[in-house]
Amino acid sequence: MRNITIAIDGFSSTGKSTLAKQLAKELAYVYVDTGAMYRAVTLFAMNNNFIKADFFDKKALINSLPKIKLEFKYNPELGFAEMYLNGENVEKQIRTIEVSSFVSKVAEVSEVRSKLVEQQQEMGTNKAIVMDGRDIGTVVFPMAELKIFMTASAETRAQRRFDELRQKGDNVSYEDVLKNVVERDYIDTHREDSPLVIADDAIEIDNSYLNREEQFTAVLELVNEVV
Numbered sequence: 001m002r003n004i005t006i007a008i009d010g011f012s013s014t015g016k017s018t019l020a021k022q023l024a025k026e027l028a029y030v031y032v033d034t035g036a037m038y039r040a041v042t043l044f045a046m047n048n049n050f051i052k053a054d055f056f057d058k059k060a061l062i063n064s065l066p067k068i069k070l071e072f073k074y075n076p077e078l079g080f081a082e083m084y085l086n087g088e089n090v091e092k093q094i095r096t097i098e099v100s101s102f103v104s105k106v107a108e109v110s111e112v113r114s115k116l117v118e119q120q121q122e123m124g125t126n127k128a129i130v131m132d133g134r135d136i137g138t139v140v141f142p143m144a145e146l147k148i149f150m151t152a153s154a155e156t157r158a159q160r161r162f163d164e165l166r167q168k169g170d171n172v173s174y175e176d177v178l179k180n181v182v183e184r185d186y187i188d189t190h191r192e193d194s195p196l197v198i199a200d201d202a203i204e205i206d207n208s209y210l211n212r213e214e215q216f217t218a219v220l221e222l223v224n225e226v227v
């Protein structure tokens, strides 16, 4: 069996990371959640008051990019890597609805994208990697041996994210979560730099009516055809 690169792209809250984690575990591959990297840069921008409400000082963020150090550190208790921003574990802080509401604006900035894409490509030099995001199959690893593109209706996705946030004790409303999902879809698909599009050679999976196991089995079959 040869080592390959698996790119998983798709809309917000389609369960990309759940699938990617399952695959990485099964294949003993590295898993990289690139959304966590954009979220950590967003948290940095928020902590420094570069972004709030309708205000976004892009220039200040761009000038500060060299000061942002992102690392993934494996947590054996959880079985996956957590995001560290300048040495601090920010895994919880980056999953809030506040960060979600700003992240797509930060992800539009080309200078942010090139810094993160460079780091992502470095992580993938040895293959044996499952990476999820929006531009993995199109920009980060256009030569990936297997590309999956995940979709589901906005309502299904919002319901999943809402259940997840509520379980964590976040007192959000379903309407706010749906609004955020729809807004992020719009910005992610309309931005100039690396918009969310399906790669020509990606396999599309609509999981509105697929459960986790059915989806995992289907994708594992695709992996076995390629390796």
Ligand code: C5P
Pocket: 012, 013, 034, 035, 036, 038, 039, 103, 104, 105, 107, 132, 133, 134, 135, 136, 184, 188
């Ligand atoms: O995957 P997740 O929902 O955590 O990603 C958060 C946001 O980060 C996305 O809505 C998108 O704006 C941005 N993103 C991106 N490119 C990636 C991964 C995430 O633009 N490769």
